[in-house]
Amino acid sequence: MRLILTHEQSDFDALAALLGAHLLDVGALPVLPRRMNRNVRSFVTLYGTELPFIEARDLPAGAVELVTLVDTQSLVTLKGMGAETKIRVIDHHKPRKGLPADWEIRAEEVGAATTLLVEALGASGNGALTHVHATLLLLGIYEDTGSLSYASTTPRDVRAAAFLLEQGADLRIATNFLNPPLSSEQRAVYDRLAANTQTHPIHGHRVVIACGDVGEMNEEISSLAHRLRDLLDPDALFVLVKTSDGIRMAARSTADGIDVSAIAAYFGGGGHERAAAALIKTPSSSQVEGQSPGPALSLASIHDELLAILPRYIRPAVTVAQIMSRRPRLLAPETPVQEAARLMQKYGYEGFPVVADGKVIGLLTRRAVDRALAHKLNLTAASLMEAGEVTVRPDDSLQHLQARMTDSGWGQVPIVEPESGKVIGIVTRTDLLKTLAPPRTPAPRRHLADRLEKALPPEHLALIRAVAEQAARQKMALYIVGGFVRDLLLERPSLDFDMVVEGDAIALARALAKRYGGKVTSHSRFGTAKWLLDVDKLASWNVPTFQLANVPTFIDFISARQEFYAQPTALPTVERGSIKLDLHRRDFTINTLALRLDGHHYGELLDAWGGLSDLKNGLVRVLHSLSFVDDPTRMLRAVRFEQRFDFRIEARTLQLMDEAHNLLEKLSGDRIRHELNLILAEERAAQMLARLAELNFLTAIHPSLPWDDDIRRALASSLDQTPPAGWGCLPDLLAVSQRLALGYLLWLSRLNPSEVEALSSRLRFPATLKRNLIAASELMKDLPGLQKAKPSAVFERLEKTPLLAIYAVYLGTSGAARETLNNFMTNWRRLSPRTTGHDLIARGIPPGRIYQDALSRLRAAWLDGEIKTESEEKALLEELLKNV
Numbered sequence: 001m002r003l004i005l006t007h008e009q010s011d012f013d014a015l016a017a018l019l020g021a022h023l024l025d026v027g028a029l030p031v032l033p034r035r036m037n038r039n040v041r042s043f044v045t046l047y048g049t050e051l052p053f054i055e056a057r058d059l060p061a062g063a064v065e066l067v068t069l070v071d072t073q074s075l076v077t078l079k080g081m082g083a084e085t086k087i088r089v090i091d092h093h094k095p096r097k098g099l100p101a102d103w104e105i106r107a108e109e110v111g112a113a114t115t116l117l118v119e120a121l122g123a124s125g126n127g128a129l130t131h132v133h134a135t136l137l138l139l140g141i142y143e144d145t146g147s148l149s150y151a152s153t154t155p156r157d158v159r160a161a162a163f164l165l166e167q168g169a170d171l172r173i174a175t176n177f178l179n180p181p182l183s184s185e186q187r188a189v190y191d192r193l194a195a196n197t198q199t200h201p202i203h204g205h206r207v208v209i210a211c212g213d214v215g216e217m218n219e220e221i222s223s224l225a226h227r228l229r230d231l232l233d234p235d236a237l238f239v240l241v242k243t244s245d246g247i248r249m250a251a252r253s254t255a256d257g258i259d260v261s262a263i264a265a266y267f268g269g270g271g272h273e274r275a276a277a278a279l280i281k282t283p284s285s286s287q288v289e290g291q292s293p294g295p296a297l298s299l300a301s302i303h304d305e306l307l308a309i310l311p312r313y314i315r316p317a318v319t320v321a322q323i324m325s326r327r328p329r330l331l332a333p334e335t336p337v338q339e340a341a342r343l344m345q346k347y348g349y350e351g352f353p354v355v356a357d358g359k360v361i362g363l364l365t366r367r368a369v370d371r372a373l374a375h376k377l378n379l380t381a382a383s384l385m386e387a388g389e390v391t392v393r394p395d396d397s398l399q400h401l402q403a404r405m406t407d408s409g410w411g412q413v414p415i416v417e418p419e420s421g422k423v424i425g426i427v428t429r430t431d432l433l434k435t436l437a438p439p440r441t442p443a444p445r446r447h448l449a450d451r452l453e454k455a456l457p458p459e460h461l462a463l464i465r466a467v468a469e470q471a472a473r474q475k476m477a478l479y480i481v482g483g484f485v486r487d488l489l490l491e492r493p494s495l496d497f498d499m500v501v502e503g504d505a506i507a508l509a510r511a512l513a514k515r516y517g518g519k520v521t522s523h524s525r526f527g528t529a530k531w532l533l534d535v536d537k538l539a540s541w542n543v544p545t546f547q548l549a550n551v552p553t554f555i556d557f558i559s560a561r562q563e564f565y566a567q568p569t570a571l572p573t574v575e576r577g578s579i580k581l582d583l584h585r586r587d588f589t590i591n592t593l594a595l596r597l598d599g600h601h602y603g604e605l606l607d608a609w610g611g612l613s614d615l616k617n618g619l620v621r622v623l624h625s626l627s628f629v630d631d632p633t634r635m636l637r638a639v640r641f642e643q644r645f646d647f648r649i650e651a652r653t654l655q656l657m658d659e660a661h662n663l664l665e666k667l668s669g670d671r672i673r674h675e676l677n678l679i680l681a682e683e684r685a686a687q688m689l690a691r692l693a694e695l696n697f698l699t700a701i702h703p704s705l706p707w708d709d710d711i712r713r714a715l716a717s718s719l720d721q722t723p724p725a726g727w728g729c730l731p732d733l734l735a736v737s738q739r740l741a742l743g744y745l746l747w748l749s750r751l752n753p754s755e756v757e758a759l760s761s762r763l764r765f766p767a768t769l770k771r772n773l774i775a776a777s778e779l780m781k782d783l784p785g786l787q788k789a790k791p792s793a794v795f796e797r798l799e800k801t802p803l804l805a806i807y808a809v810y811l812g813t814s815g816a817a818r819e820t821l822n823n824f825m826t827n828w829r830r831l832s833p834r835t836t837g838h839d840l841i842a843r844g845i846p847p848g849r850i851y852q853d854a855l856s857r858l859r860a861a862w863l864d865g866e867i868k869t870e871s872e873e874k875a876l877l878e879e880l881l882k883n884v
Helices: 012-024 038-050 115-122 131-143 155-166 172-177 182-193 221-231 262-265 298-315 339-347 366-374 398-408 428-435 449-455 458-473 483-489 503-515 579-584 611-617 633-642 651-666 668-681 685-694 697-699 709-718 738-746 752-763 767-786 791-798 803-811 815-826 838-843 847-862 870-881
Strands: 002-005 066-070 086-090 104-108 197-202 203-215 238-242 246-253 275-280 352-354 359-367 412-416 422-426 476-480 500-504 519-523 530-532 553-558 561-564 574-576 594-595 604-606
Touching: 012 038, 012 066, 012 115, 038 131, 038 172, 086 172, 104 182, 104 352, 104 838, 115 131, 115 155, 115 339, 115 352, 115 428, 131 155, 182 203, 182 221, 182 238, 182 838, 197 298, 203 221, 203 298, 221 238, 221 246, 221 275, 221 697, 238 298, 238 412, 246 262, 246 449, 262 298, 339 352, 339 366, 339 697, 352 412, 352 422, 359 412, 398 412, 398 428, 398 500, 422 428, 449 458, 449 483, 458 476, 458 503, 476 483, 476 579, 483 594, 483 611, 500 503, 500 579, 503 519, 503 530, 530 574, 530 870, 633 651, 633 668, 633 685, 633 838, 651 697, 668 685, 668 752, 685 709, 709 738, 738 767, 752 767, 767 791, 767 815, 791 815, 838 847, 847 870
Parallel strands: 002 066, 066 086, 086 104, 203 238, 500 553
Antiparallel strands: 197 203, 238 246, 246 275, 352 359, 412 422, 476 500, 476 594, 519 530, 530 553, 561 574, 594 604
């Protein structure tokens, strides 16, 4: 005999899981628990004839070979069970410690145990569910996920619910049973509990405890807990009622820092992070952590015990101080609207607090400023601001901050020092939303010290530790930022990194040079410094396997800063700022990750703008809506990162790029060429340029920039090829590497010379690159005629053509044309007549044009096969010299 069991005081998830397990194994008997919640009992009473459940007292006699426990890990012994009975668990809670080793455990963290069984039903394809079965299964998922609204809800729960709706589950029935009216007994208890509540502030959370004696009432109290939670809106609620069975606890949480299941487990119960329960029957010396509810079973003792342990189980709430930005910009009441507008554009802020005599008197928003300017009103901040003294303190909770924002409508709230009332910071609506709605996927690692030390050679690590130690000594926060951290997380580490200092980077660099030698160059305007290392002195460090070749020649230090743009496409103006503001000035979220190094923070990952989540999900996301207006080159970088990492540009970012792509034509040629150089240096350059063409960015840069499948294939297949044997070494161009020049030649050689001239002027190509591009363009135009030309004619045409241009055209063509170019490079260009200028001088021939004409004619005769021996060359020479 096979049985399916669940826990006592069953909710809909337990009952639905019983049904689901039976539908997967119709020979197994689903046994109803003795106690069920009132709404669950009501459903069974109404629809019992259509459900397969049986009472424990109706079980047939016989041995039990298998027990399947659903939504529980506690086994109740029934008649027929013995040592040979196998136990299988299907649950959505983590496995409890101490479970027998021979139990078969399937515990997966989804919102409801029913979800696991519905997934199996969908995969089995055992036919359609009945209307009642689908509705009960939906009730199980909805109750344990708060109708798919709890933070513990997973995509699997949503998909399972959708499957059940397709199977005919009735939402109206589900709604009625999930929100049943209170019975008269429950109503009386509810009124008694509501009148007898106590609120306790614990670690910044508001915790409510309600106690009452309900005498002989045996109905469930979970509905009462739900109603009280909705009425009182606490961060956590604990309902303690004394019944004939003992003291029942129902616990509810609305805050991420309060896991009520752990608190219920202390008293022998369990549940979920947001909803849990316990039945406390007798004192026990085996409670979790060695505690016991007390010597006497009384509400007062349980209440006191609960209150005593709560601080150990409740994580401190996030406070305003943890998310605020310090040193906010403030406006005086008399500030003209034009000045306010300039500051908003300069710093990108949506609002400024207005302060008079050190006190906040209002908030000036960008919307009010824009409207005043649109109507050409010459008003002051005091006239336009939203008046009010809306502030919070650093130790206030986020719930209090949210309430202040909601009540006032302010999107930027000043933070004031409690004693002096001085404004010390500001917190924005965005700051709050990012904290209240963190990334759905948890960070895979928040501490990267081990990964950092595995990725870097010992010489670099020794330097980093030395710098970190000095920064800690000077009480400066030190970070490695941007691409280095991104690539470290992508497991493709580099040795190229900059260090950002919250403080004076120049002072830090000078202190390091004083201690370890070397020199410092600095730019006080930008707060940057370069520490030029004394490599010989560093070699004396006690570092295993120290190798001078691995030591960098310098380290760059940057003071954390913020940027603003006076006008679109202009270069930024820089001011000192915090690490958070420094990261916000960067281009994409995946480049805003920072690794802190000083003191005990060594290896801590700072992710202020969601870069870790976007890195995990393969997204390139811009930081703010004006980013591409400020710097249109970021659009080219977005494509470069997307294709390099095989990521995807996030939808809103793509929309902003489309809206701003016309700004590319306003960029200087130097800035665009720099970005194109970086693209052509990439392994996936062809894919990057193809994506730029797809987005219409190439024509936005210049109408002549070409793209087609032939160019894509040439770049993808030929950019890293080595010339054929016999070609020899091709020259580098001044100021342009051979590979980069070849990239441009493969891309642009099909343009006509006038287009090359225009494009070279737009992108300010170096003269040598321009000359090669024009040569390749002209050769492409002449190539068809060279295929049938005599070797001498080919030589005459190509003799003065740059070799790199010939190679690019060779790579971009095929067939007879390619063979002609190969013959020139491997044979014809090296062929010379035996006669030299010295021979002509020896014969007394006066210098002049005859020298070039004669030698060229002899070479042509050799190339075209007119002569094949030295004697034939001499004869031809005599013929040429007859008339001299």
